[in-house]
Amino acid sequence: MVRRRAQEVSIVTQHSVCPPTESDREVKGLHVITWGCQMNVYDSARMTDVLRPLGYQAVDAPDAADMVILNTCHIRDRAAEKVFSELGRLRLVKETRAAEGQRTILAVAGCVAQAEGAEILARAPYVDIVLGPQTYHRLPEMVARAARAAGAVIDTDFPAEQKFDFLPDAQAPQTPGGLTAFLTIQEGCDKFCSFCVVPYTRGAESSRPVESVLREARRLVETGAREITLLGQNVNGYHGEGPDGRVWGLAGLAEALAAIPGLARIRYTTSHPRDMDDALIAAHRDLPALMPFLHLPVQSGSDRILAAMNRGHTAADYRDIVLRLRDARPDIALSSDFIVGHPGESDADFEATMQLIRDVGFAQAFSFKYSPRPGTPAAGAPLQVPEDVKDARLQALQALLRTQQDAFNDGTVGRVVPVLFTGHGRKPGQLSGRSPYLQAVHVDGPDALIGHIAQVEIRERYTNSLSGTLIQERAFA
Numbered sequence: 281m282v283r284r285r286a287q288e289v290s291i292v293t294q295h296s297v298c299p300p301t302e303s304d305r306e307v308k309g310l311h312v313i314t315w316g317c318q319m320n321v322y323d324s325a326r327m328t329d330v331l332r333p334l335g336y337q338a339v340d341a342p343d344a345a346d347m348v349i350l351n352t353c354h355i356r357d358r359a360a361e362k363v364f365s366e367l368g369r370l371r372l373v374k375e376t377r378a379a380e381g382q383r384t385i386l387a388v389a390g391c392v393a394q395a396e397g398a399e400i401l402a403r404a405p406y407v408d409i410v411l412g413p414q415t416y417h418r419l420p421e422m423v424a425r426a427a428r429a430a431g432a433v434i435d436t437d438f439p440a441e442q443k444f445d446f447l448p449d450a451q452a453p454q455t456p457g458g459l460t461a462f463l464t465i466q467e468g469c470d471k472f473c474s475f476c477v478v479p480y481t482r483g484a485e486s487s488r489p490v491e492s493v494l495r496e497a498r499r500l501v502e503t504g505a506r507e508i509t510l511l512g513q514n515v516n517g518y519h520g521e522g523p524d525g526r527v528w529g530l531a532g533l534a535e536a537l538a539a540i541p542g543l544a545r546i547r548y549t550t551s552h553p554r555d556m557d558d559a560l561i562a563a564h565r566d567l568p569a570l571m572p573f574l575h576l577p578v579q580s581g582s583d584r585i586l587a588a589m590n591r592g593h594t595a596a597d598y599r600d601i602v603l604r605l606r607d608a609r610p611d612i613a614l615s616s617d618f619i620v621g622h623p624g625e626s627d628a629d630f631e632a633t634m635q636l637i638r639d640v641g642f643a644q645a646f647s648f649k650y651s652p653r654p655g656t657p658a659a660g661a662p663l664q665v666p667e668d669v670k671d672a673r674l675q676a677l678q679a680l681l682r683t684q685q686d687a688f689n690d691g692t693v694g695r696v697v698p699v700l701f702t703g704h705g706r707k708p709g710q711l712s713g714r715s716p717y718l719q720a721v722h723v724d725g726p727d728a729l730i731g732h733i734a735q736v737e738i739r740e741r742y743t744n745s746l747s748g749t750l751i752q753e754r755a756f757a
């Protein structure tokens with residue numbers, strides 16, 4: 281996949297953030313539509329932060345917005361078509377506002393913008409700004425140019441400078457209620473799995489320095505976060521520069537984060553089996569704040585397919601990591617990603633995946649039919665698997681995973697677990713929170729518990745949640 285450029289566009293090349301002028305500071309509406317993973321949720325919050333000094337404030341609807349950002353995801357099937365359909369809807373909003381004498385700046389961000397920037401400007405010339413995931417820090421400059429320029433502004437560079445050096449720290453947790461927060465510590469990927477667009481859209485792997493992560497984490501805790509989820513495409517491959525000048529891995533970073541007063545829980549996602557080192561496994565044993573729940577995608581249980589996917593590990597390697605993790609932290613619960621129908625996958629390969637699932641036992645998982653991404657090696661590979669075969673395999677695999685998820689949740693019934701309460705449930709007097717294993721838990725309890733952890737005896741399991749009773753009215757953390 282190559283990065284293409286439109287011709288009649290203004291290309292931002294400088295990395296300074298323009299100081300806001302007086303007229304910039306009048307209050308303007310900003311509406312951000314976010315698709316995709318938690319990293320996009322985090323990025324949307326950071327784009328909002330970077331535009332705040334220009335007077336932009338979040339509004340709930342695009343028709344009240346002077347600027348609309350569509351933050352896109354390229355992972356799912358027909359991603360570009362979904363973007364064009366949404367842009368058609370936003371075009372009508374823009375035209376209606378224009379008829380009322382109001383200007384709307386329309387920006388497309390994220391991985392589809394990175395991969396299809398020129399195509400977007402060709403098919404949707406009413407778009408004002410196209411920006412890739414590595415250039416959010418240049419948004420103020422792009423907005424200034426879009427306001428002045430007749431044509432569109434495109435910036436899908438992979439700049440030499442680190443965007444985090446130019447972005448303000450996150451101002452507050454991004455989730456409603458503000459008790460759980462995301463924090464991106466690592467971006468990009470050099471692993472080039474056969475099926476995946478990420479190395480082309482997010483660029484090379486890079487990690488933020490330790491101090492920058494700690495500063496942002498402290499700020500998030502000061503503004504209310506009790507739980508932080510560290511984000512990265514290969515988050516356990518984190519290798520940030522430490523304050524001692526040495527390279528720190530995720531284990532060292534997690535230890536430093538665990539020392540922040542008030543930060544009760546730390547999670548991280550998404551991990552790669554190749555980067556699951558001994559220090560990180562030991563951190564699961566030694567750091568109570570590191571939650572015993574790990575999303576560790578394996579994709580396939582067949583060594584032949586894992587090699588074709590260029591994953592760099594075997595099914596036995598994965599089983600071995602799971603054993604070592606369970607040795608270090610016996611109650612650790614696992615989640616994973618699976619792809620069925622990668623080119624060349626035979627019935628025997630698929631059965632090897634089913635066997636791996638039976639052997640490991642997952643508390644939760646995401647599963648997908650392989651779908652070709654233009655420009656990736658697997659898209660042009662021979663032996664594509666017919667759709668009906670993929671459908672049947674996905675159904676069988678999801679049925680097995682569902683059984684395991686139900687069994688895992690059933691296993692918590694009767695147990696006492698610490699729950700971090702994050703808000704109200706749907707019924708009056710009900711609180712909702714999360715167990716260490718990322719299960720949604722509901723109890724009847726006082727509002728004063730929101731933001732605290734309390735012990736709950738789990739009584740019942742529903743399809744996607746648990747209910748229980750408080751065995752300790754007073755929060756202990």
Ligand code: SAM
Pocket residue numbers: 355475476477478513514550551552577578579617618619648649650651652653
């Ligand atoms: N970095 C993570 C890893 O290596 O496991 C995965 C990140 S990827 C953004 C999220 C998931 O989307 C993958 O684990 C994979 O299961 C799924 N995925 C990615 N490309 C896909 C494709 N072309 N077809 C189907 N599923 C895909």
Ligand code: SF4
Pocket residue numbers: 469470471472473476477478479513514552
């Ligand atoms: Fe994509 Fe993950 Fe493979 Fe990187 S390691 S190419 S992000 S699936």
